[in-house]
Amino acid sequence: MITSTPRRRRRAWSTIAAVATASLAATTALLMSPGTAQAGTTLGASAAESGRYFGAAVSTQYLSESGYANTLAAEFNSVVAENAMKWDATEPNPGQFNFSGGDQLVSWAQARGMKVRGHTLVWHAQQPGWAQNLTGQNLRNAMTNHIAGVANHYEGKVFAWDVVNEAFEWDGSRRQSNLQRQLGNGWIEEAFRAADAADPTARLCYNDYGTDSINAKSTGIYNMVRDFKSRGVPIDCVGFQTHIAHNENLSTYQANLQRFADLGVDVEITELDVGQGSNQAATYGTVTNACMAVARCTGITVWGITDKYSWRDDNPLLFDGNYQKKQAYHTVLAALNNGNPGGGGGEHITSAASGRCLDVPNQSTTNGTQLQIYDCWTGANQQWTVANGEISVYSGGSKKCLDASGGGTANGTAAIIWSCHGGANQRWNVNANGTITNAASGLCLDVAAAATANGSKVQLWSCTGATNQRWTL
Ligand code: G3I
Numbered sequence: 189m190i191t192s193t194p195r196r197r198r199r200a201w202s203t204i205a206a207v208a209t210a211s212l213a214a215t216t217a218l219l220m221s222p223g224t225a226q227a228g229t230t231l232g233a234s235a236a237e238s239g240r241y242f243g244a245a246v247s248t249q250y251l252s253e254s255g256y257a258n259t260l261a262a263e264f265n266s267v268v269a270e271n272a273m274k275w276d277a278t279e280p281n282p283g284q285f286n287f288s289g290g291d292q293l294v295s296w297a298q299a300r301g302m303k304v305r306g307h308t309l310v311w312h313a314q315q316p317g318w319a320q321n322l323t324g325q326n327l328r329n330a331m332t333n334h335i336a337g338v339a340n341h342y343e344g345k346v347f348a349w350d351v352v353n354e355a356f357e358w359d360g361s362r363r364q365s366n367l368q369r370q371l372g373n374g375w376i377e378e379a380f381r382a383a384d385a386a387d388p389t390a391r392l393c394y395n396d397y398g399t400d401s402i403n404a405k406s407t408g409i410y411n412m413v414r415d416f417k418s419r420g421v422p423i424d425c426v427g428f429q430t431h432i433a434h435n436e437n438l439s440t441y442q443a444n445l446q447r448f449a450d451l452g453v454d455v456e457i458t459e460l461d462v463g464q465g466s467n468q469a470a471t472y473g474t475v476t477n478a479c480m481a482v483a484r485c486t487g488i489t490v491w492g493i494t495d496k497y498s499w500r501d502d503n504p505l506l507f508d509g510n511y512q513k514k515q516a517y518h519t520v521l522a523a524l525n526n527g528n529p530g531g532g533g534g535e536h537i538t539s540a541a542s543g544r545c546l547d548v549p550n551q552s553t554t555n556g557t558q559l560q561i562y563d564c565w566t567g568a569n570q571q572w573t574v575a576n577g578e579i580s581v582y583s584g585g586s587k588k589c590l591d592a593s594g595g596g597t598a599n600g601t602a603a604i605i606w607s608c609h610g611g612a613n614q615r616w617n618v619n620a621n622g623t624i625t626n627a628a629s630g631l632c633l634d635v636a637a638a639a640t641a642n643g644s645k646v647q648l649w650s651c652t653g654a655t656n657q658r659w660t661l
Contacts, residue, residue: 189533198534225331227525227534229583231506231517232265232302233526238480239585241266241487241525245459248272248289250497255511259493267297268305268458268489270499274314278338282318282330285337294345302449306346306456308395309335310379311353312365320366326480327370332382339386350381350395350427350458352376358398360408368491376412377421384422395427395458395660402447410448417452427458430475430493434465442478449484459491461504462516469515470552472506473567476523513586515551518568521583525571534571534581535550537566540658542640545570548605549643553586556593558602559646561635577627580608589614590633592648597629600636601648622658623651632657 228234235242250256271277272289279285281345297304310331319330339349342564354364355376362368367375376394383392399406409426416423426448430637432438445455456478462471479485492498496509506517524535537546539561547562548569564570572590573580580591588605592613596602608614615627624633626648634649638656651657 193234197428221306229522231265231524232263232544234263235487237525238362238486240479240524241489242471243267243303243305243487243489244487244493245270245307245491246293247497248292248296251292251324256493256497259507259511260303261300264302264493264505266303266305266324266487266489267293268307269293269490269588271314273306273338273342274308274310276314278318278476279319279334280316283333283337285341286337287341294342298345304346306339306342306349306390307458308350308353308366309338309383310351312355312363312367315366322366323370327366328378331367331371331375331379335379335382336386339383339390340391344389346387346390346458348391348393348425349383349387351392351423352379353395353575354429356405357394360406360411364406373377373646377416380416380422391424391454391494392422393425393427393456393458394607395429397429397431397459399428400430400432400436400438400441400442403442406444410451413453414451423453425454425456425486425577427456429459429491430457431459431461431504432471434468434471434472435465436462438471438474438478441475442481445478445482447531449482454484454486455479455482456486456643459563461491461498461500463500463502463504468504469519469567470565472516473519473523476520477526480523480526513553518551518553518582518586521532522568522571534568534573537569537572537579537624538564538660539635539640539656540660541635541655542644544640544642544644545661546572546646548581548588552605553582553588554606555588555606558593558604559590559641560642561644561646562642572661574616574618577617578608579616579618579624581605584596590616591629592626592631595628595650597631599631599647601629601631603633603646603648611639621653623653624659624661625651633659634648 228237231242246267247270269290294304322330357363448455462468479488492505494507495505498505510587511530545563545564547559547560551569581588589608591604591606593602593604595613612628617625631648632651634647635656636645636647
């Protein structure tokens, strides 16, 4: 059958991911002995282990700041321009394109082997003044000319475009933007067809916020995507911005991603940030776990690097104003590693007496923090790696080792975390009978007073054979 659809050179993400995973697996096999698990130590590397990307929105003005650039280069493997590829930035006057900011970001990313997402071709906001005033066919021509100019310029340089951004209302109806009022219901389809013609290789996404559950808005978008797929309108992916609060109800978040994936599109978390609060880290973890659990969730982008440059004022990002990793960072990294088909790097160490897990209180990374037992969860503060006699938690620059405090050999010596140094007080034997003994003292890892409650302290004590000294990895 002959169709009018342009020849599609766009490859399905699943194919790309499979190739990437296969090649990674081959490389990994050369580097690792059989049976060892490998955990990535950066967000990008950990995401890549399952064929995904982990990106950040970037303001090019900050690339000259070393903390900003170094964190971006070290931790992420994808970027998106926070503002530089929007309509007002790229076409300030009709037909006069300015790609300076976007090109700067693309060059910076390419030099470091990072992927680039495109954001955004058509949006009711950030339109240049001249476009806001257009009507009817003039606006239609301006929209399609804009798409052609920008998408063609970046062909081969961006792997995906947010073709249309934020075109739906909360009730699932179309937003009454100038585009909707002037061009009618068909404008989104027209935009996707124009983008497909301008860049047949990039994956073409619809992107929106407030779609963090199965609700009226996400259902309106779902119905549009289903219609597009049934009629062959070129759409490849749906972006879920995920600007959320720390206590957001995410009970249907994963199911929502999955129902879109089941339509035959990829899904991406495109602008993730989570307001500060007691559940910030856990909520980041829930979103990451949801993406990892949906095969067609191809990657996650956070909307900025450091809290100090976020568009929000509630410290919603993974790095604080000094580029220090927050608890949320560790939780996301652990979630990415748990989703690794290779088994991830961390594992629970569970107390036989209580069924509770060896835990670093409050996800602290401070030397000297005494360990406790606590209800098991997916957080990084319970993900232990046992290797070469060392038992460690966290990764990269945050890595800490299980340590007999002060090299103590007396009963009651605290079990703490400390920077790893290979000393005998950080060397442990994991024994067949379930005990974990310190190489320096021969004492057993022990839950103090044989307690079983959350928060019970962990120490060293003469081995007794009791269940408060038995652990399961
Ligand atoms: O750079 C100018 C500065 O020179 C000028 O003096 C100042 C006056 O207000 O404005 C500055 O530009 C601002 C720009 O951010 C750079 O800081 C714009 O006013 C401001 O509107 C713009 O805000 C951006 C917003 O989108 C609107 O484009 C935010 O940085 C950006 O984070 C935000 O991102 C959006 C996504 O594109 C779509 N989804 C929601 C998300 C958050 O709102």
